[in-house]
Amino acid sequence: DIDGGAAGQAAGGGGSARRRSQRSRPAPTSEDMSVTDVLALDCEMVGAGASTLDSRLASVCIVNTSCNQVYFSYCLPPVPITDYRTPYSGITESKLRGAPAYEQVQREVSELLHGRVVGGHDLINDFRALGFSHPKRLVRDTARDLPRFFCRGSNRPRKLRRLTWEFLGLVIQDGEHSPCEDAQAAMLLYLRFRRLFEQAAATKGALGAGLGSGGSTGAGRERDVTGTCPGRGSTGAQRVEQLAEEASEAAGAGAAARDESSRREGEGRAVTAAGSAASAPAVAAAAASLSRRRRGQCGEQPN
Secondary structure, eight states: OHHHHHHHHHHHOHHHHHHHHTSOOOOOSSSOOSOOSEEEEEEEEEEESTTSOEEEEEEEEEEOTTOOEEEEEEOBOSSOEEEOOHHHHOOOHHHHTTOOBHHHHHHHHHHHHTTSEEEESSHHHHHHHHTOOOOGGGEEEHHHHHHHHHSTTOOOOOOHHHHHHHHHOOOOOSSSOOHHHHHHHHHHHHHHTHHHHHHHHHHHHHHHHHHHTTOTTHHHHGGGOOOOOTTSSOOSHHHHHHHHHHHHHHHHHHHHHHHHHHHHHHHHHHHHHHHHHHHHHHHHHHHHHHHHHHHHHTTOOOO
């Protein structure tokens, strides 16, 4: 448990802090500098507005599957900054002096990410700061997907620092946050569990198809992409594969149910039409009888 370890290190004083700083950190795995089909993104924000709670983009880093930086830029927000959040963001006034305008950074990042799988941690905040969205089928979020793989019964996001230490044995965020280091950590987590991420993405697509075709049972199953932690039993891989098969079956069952429903509706329409035709003479006779009775009540003689 990283929280317990951190507490012990804090109690140990300066020596523990030095040992912690010497631990391995995320780093490039090769010299490949290409823009790969999968990228990882991280942004740092500053505060704006009187309450300083309005988060605005201040820096963004994108790394490739070798954890090499393929894009980095500071960004000058379009509104006055009221809190640089330096202890957490690492952003200072001097770093933003002469930085590109928000619209330029937004355009460059959008063009770079277009059509690519994007990994990151709690990406909803990053895309909100960037001011654009990304197709869900191309998003791999370590904050929201990993807990579903390994923490049964909980979809609550977990901190990147903890996940990086727990699954990779690497240290990040022991000082100012670095967007590139955080992006590297997210990429390494994705690569470590790439098969699970991609199976989960395929499962979501299959579940969506099942729901759209009448397979309503898929709604609960999507939340059950769970397993146990690596090294403590089986991983979630088999469960994810099982869910994909169930979703495919649900989609097929939904299509069959639609066909059966259409067949029954057609039979019902035919029976109704036949019944209507058969009952027409009886209806006419009843109407004639009623007319005769009414004429009799008015003193008229039937013909």
